[in-house]
Amino acid sequence: MAKFRIVTPAGASFTVAGGGYDYEMEALNLANIDAEIVEAPTDTAAFIAAARDADAIYAKGIPFTAEIINALDKCKVISLGSVGVDSVDVKAATARGIPVTNVPDTFIEEVADHCMMLLLATFRRTIEQDRMVREHRWREGRPALLQIPRLMGQTLGFVSFGRVARAVARRAKPFGLNMIAYDPFLDETVMIENGVIPATLDEVMSRSDFVSMHAPARPECTGMLTERHFKQMKPSAIFLNVGRGPTVDEAALIKALEQGWMAYAGLDVLEVEPPSHNNPLLKMENVILSAHTASASARFDEARKRRVGAELALVAQNKWPMSCVNPAVLQTTKLQRWQPVNLGRGPNS
Numbered sequence: 001m002a003k004f005r006i007v008t009p010a011g012a013s014f015t016v017a018g019g020g021y022d023y024e025m026e027a028l029n030l031a032n033i034d035a036e037i038v039e040a041p042t043d044t045a046a047f048i049a050a051a052r053d054a055d056a057i058y059a060k061g062i063p064f065t066a067e068i069i070n071a072l073d074k075c076k077v078i079s080l081g082s083v084g085v086d087s088v089d090v091k092a093a094t095a096r097g098i099p100v101t102n103v104p105d106t107f108i109e110e111v112a113d114h115c116m117m118l119l120l121a122t123f124r125r126t127i128e129q130d131r132m133v134r135e136h137r138w139r140e141g142r143p144a145l146l147q148i149p150r151l152m153g154q155t156l157g158f159v160s161f162g163r164v165a166r167a168v169a170r171r172a173k174p175f176g177l178n179m180i181a182y183d184p185f186l187d188e189t190v191m192i193e194n195g196v197i198p199a200t201l202d203e204v205m206s207r208s209d210f211v212s213m214h215a216p217a218r219p220e221c222t223g224m225l226t227e228r229h230f231k232q233m234k235p236s237a238i239f240l241n242v243g244r245g246p247t248v249d250e251a252a253l254i255k256a257l258e259q260g261w262m263a264y265a266g267l268d269v270l271e272v273e274p275p276s277h278n279n280p281l282l283k284m285e286n287v288i289l290s291a292h293t294a295s296a297s298a299r300f301d302e303a304r305k306r307r308v309g310a311e312l313a314l315v316a317q318n319k320w321p322m323s324c325v326n327p328a329v330l331q332t333t334k335l336q337r338w339q340p341v342n343l344g345r346g347p348n349s
């Protein structure tokens, strides 16, 4: 019998250490799948030539456009090792009846930790304090620090209240933060059960001391927060983003920080990554940045690779994958439903 052929872009290994160990292949081997993972050139034409007869695509490194997806003759699944599915044209995959999988549960806790780190570091002015000591300006900045309010009783507002935001809310609760959230696709009872009061987007922007952005990079969320929204913020408020850069109009965010419409920002994600040398955010004192590394931990690389391997193994056995972002297509594939079934994050991810 022919091997189950998985095609992936060459050299697109993940940046955080996995020791180069083939966890995906181990997962496939454990399921007794006779599979091969073939690395294909990243140039579109060459990739298509190599991937045309693939049984599965392991998507990473390059954008999976409609051009690539429409050229796949017998692909049964496109699997991603990330939560965000913005690198795949899911609409095109759905039109071709190809399920797209992601890794929704593997590193939520790390991202939530990172968000809390940015919240505390921006609020308590960690970078300035560190610099003050190293530059022998012991307690020089103290008058400014004495303006910092008490964290307890401040309001944390979430834009989108998915898995990461809920994990942040669990961490923020013992700090005594009041919490509100805007999420048009989520049942309000989920917010209430998580200690968060449902609100409109305008209320989140205007009432929060921290606005934490978690919207997915769906086309309708691109540039979702604009100048109008930033103008609504309290001048003392802090903006956090561990979601996706393009969900924010970055020029408007820069203007807001320059004009004092808000006080500070903590950003793990940017509109263009890595940023250009002349991105003004890189020079701003009231910004803390990280390099889209919120998910990084010793566990994350292994966990997401094992999960990708498990999804590919299921499809190789003609079974439904566990986390499908376009679950409607499963009904039309030849893949079999099995128990327990988790339809994943559904159409709003």
Ligand SMILES: NC(=O)c1ccc[n+]([C@@H]2O[C@H](COP(=O)([O-])OP(=O)(O)OC[C@H]3O[C@@H](n4cnc5c(N)ncnc54)[C@H](O)[C@@H]3O)[C@@H](O)[C@H]2O)c1
Pocket (backbone or CB within 6 Å): 083, 084, 085, 104, 108, 111, 159, 160, 161, 162, 163, 164, 165, 182, 183, 184, 185, 186, 214, 215, 216, 217, 218, 220, 221, 242, 243, 244, 268, 269, 292, 293, 294, 295, 345, 348, 349
């Ligand atoms: N910085 C990182 O390393 C990192 C790590 C993980 C996830 N992410 C990003 O964070 C995003 C959120 O992750 P998650 O695990 O919480 O996702 P999730 O799918 O659990 O939650 C997404 C939420 O967004 C809501 N939503 C959908 N469309 C919306 C809209 N138009 N307006 C407002 N809300 C809308 C959904 O109802 C859902 O509750 C991901 O899409 C991913 O891009 C970044």
Ligand SMILES: O=C(O)[C@H](O)COP(=O)(O)O
Pocket (backbone or CB within 6 Å): 081, 082, 083, 084, 085, 292, 295
């Ligand atoms: O969406 C995610 O899972 C994180 O942002 C990490 O994604 P990446 O590995 O594609 O950067």
